[in-house]
Amino acid sequence: MNILLGVTGGIAAYKSLELVRLFVKAGHDVQVVMTSGAKEFIQPLSFQALSGHPVRDSLFDANQEAGMGHIELARWPDVIVIAPASAETLAKLRMGRADDLLTTLCLATDRPILLAPAMNRLMWQNAATQENLEMLANRGFEIMKPGSGEQACGEVGEGRLPEPADIFSATESLVASLQPDPAWQILPEFWKGKHLLITAGPTFEDIDPVRFIGNKSSGKMGYAIAEAAAQAGAEVTLITGPVALKVSETIRKVSVRSAQQMFESVQENYASCDVFISAAAVADYRISKPKLQKIKKTDGQDDLTLNLVKNPDIVKWVAEQTPKPYVVGFAAETEKLETYAQDKLKRKNLDMICANSVSGGKGFEQDDNALLLLTESRQKNLLRAPKTRLAKSLLVFIAESISETE
Numbered sequence: 001m002n003i004l005l006g007v008t009g010g011i012a013a014y015k016s017l018e019l020v021r022l023f024v025k026a027g028h029d030v031q032v033v034m035t036s037g038a039k040e041f042i043q044p045l046s047f048q049a050l051s052g053h054p055v056r057d058s059l060f061d062a063n064q065e066a067g068m069g070h071i072e073l074a075r076w077p078d079v080i081v082i083a084p085a086s087a088e089t090l091a092k093l094r095m096g097r098a099d100d101l102l103t104t105l106c107l108a109t110d111r112p113i114l115l116a117p118a119m120n121r122l123m124w125q126n127a128a129t130q131e132n133l134e135m136l137a138n139r140g141f142e143i144m145k146p147g148s149g150e151q152a153c154g155e156v157g158e159g160r161l162p163e164p165a166d167i168f169s170a171t172e173s174l175v176a177s178l179q180p181d182p183a184w185q186i187l188p189e190f191w192k193g194k195h196l197l198i199t200a201g202p203t204f205e206d207i208d209p210v211r212f213i214g215n216k217s218s219g220k221m222g223y224a225i226a227e228a229a230a231q232a233g234a235e236v237t238l239i240t241g242p243v244a245l246k247v248s249e250t251i252r253k254v255s256v257r258s259a260q261q262m263f264e265s266v267q268e269n270y271a272s273c274d275v276f277i278s279a280a281a282v283a284d285y286r287i288s289k290p291k292l293q294k295i296k297k298t299d300g301q302d303d304l305t306l307n308l309v310k311n312p313d314i315v316k317w318v319a320e321q322t323p324k325p326y327v328v329g330f331a332a333e334t335e336k337l338e339t340y341a342q343d344k345l346k347r348k349n350l351d352m353i354c355a356n357s358v359s360g361g362k363g364f365e366q367d368d369n370a371l372l373l374l375t376e377s378r379q380k381n382l383l384r385a386p387k388t389r390l391a392k393s394l395l396v397f398i399a400e401s402i403s404e405t406e
């Protein structure tokens with residue numbers, strides 16, 4: 001793959017040398033474009049030695065223009081990565097400015113652009129920077145979240161350049177997400193006219209009028225599946241816990257808050273569905289008697305006990321019905337992924353289970369994930385990829401598994 005790496009004027013510019021090394025080691029062809037700010041921090045020669053190409057740094061260099069014009073250079077890469085991306089360059093990109101080679105290339109290309117910002121924590125938090133990022137994200141730029149910790153300026157906070165290995169993975173995921181999945185082509189035939197009922201997001205169990213027990217589910221996986229199924233021609237009903245995600249108008253969305261409400265909505269909708277996917281993170285327990293008034297802090301009372309009672313097991317309930325739809329559950333585990341998933345598949349009499357590891361911050365709240373898909377007779381590992389892509393692969397696997405048993 002051809003990667004154009006933009007390096008801007010930040011203290012973290014030296015870390016991009018490691019990024020070039022990772023790209024080259026993986027067999028990618030890398031060309032580096034430096035801003036004049038970047039050259040204040042690091043010598044172009046280092047990038048030239050690692051990439052095997054002369055560094056490009058000038059928009060108005062007659063020799064360089066003769067060799068390969070900036071328009072030609074803009075067409076060369078499969079992906080453009082800017083790391084570190086300075087606050088200044090983010091502002092220029094947002095404005096659509098083109099007063100140096102890097103920003104001109106970004107305007108003149110139709111290739112995906114990944115930004116890895118790095119800056120002082122106050123520069124990062126500044127409303128101007130945040131507005132610029134929001135605008136760029138809306139325009140389709142892929143933006144990595146910077147790391148947190150001690151900064152070169154001596155302050156502690158958010159704004160560190162993500163680790164080169166993470167920028168490397170994000171680049172590969174971005175490019176992979178743009179490749180069409182060959183199996184996707186067969187999907188519309190299977191899903192057209194099928195009714196998919198899917199739950200997504202967390203449930204909130206109220207303690208009193210202002211407090212609740214929730215969980216970290218972002219709903220992104222379930223929403224991605226709902227969108228992909230709708231694209232494939234399925235009729236989709238999405239029962240969702242409280243999340244701030246939007247869905248296409250073709251999807252019938254039912255918003256609920258608690259596990260009990262989700263259960264009632266599933267009971268109302270399951271009978272007409274062909275496939276039921278339980279992607280929601282449903283609370284296992286709820287408060288037995290939520291207080292009608294806010295619980296007050298009482299002097300001298302150091303402990304407070306909340307009484308919890310078990311919630312209905314929604315996916316198990318659907319799997320017990322006759323006739324029943326094809327039932328797909330999710331298992332988020334922190335250890336022994338396959339063992340626990342196999343156990344859940346059998347114990348709840350599911351047709352399929354999608355297991356994902358949520359140890360070390362993986363899975364929840366992320367845009368990408370890895371899944372292990374299991375049925376009684378089949379197994380498939382879906383490697384780390386954006387949830388939008390995993391959703392399609394999952395729908396392919398469901399279609400294949402149902403077709404096999406028919």
Ligand SMILES: Cc1cc2nc3c(=O)[nH]c(=O)nc-3n(C[C@H](O)[C@H](O)[C@H](O)COP(=O)(O)O)c2cc1C
Pocket residue numbers: 007008009010011012035036037038085086087088089118119120123
């Ligand atoms: C020592 C030093 C460190 C800097 N580090 C950063 C940084 O980490 N991130 C950033 O956005 N700007 C940083 N700046 C400011 C940029 O270099 C400056 O805004 C420059 O105009 C960026 O231009 P460019 O994006 O065209 O490279 C730093 C400046 C100095 C003097």
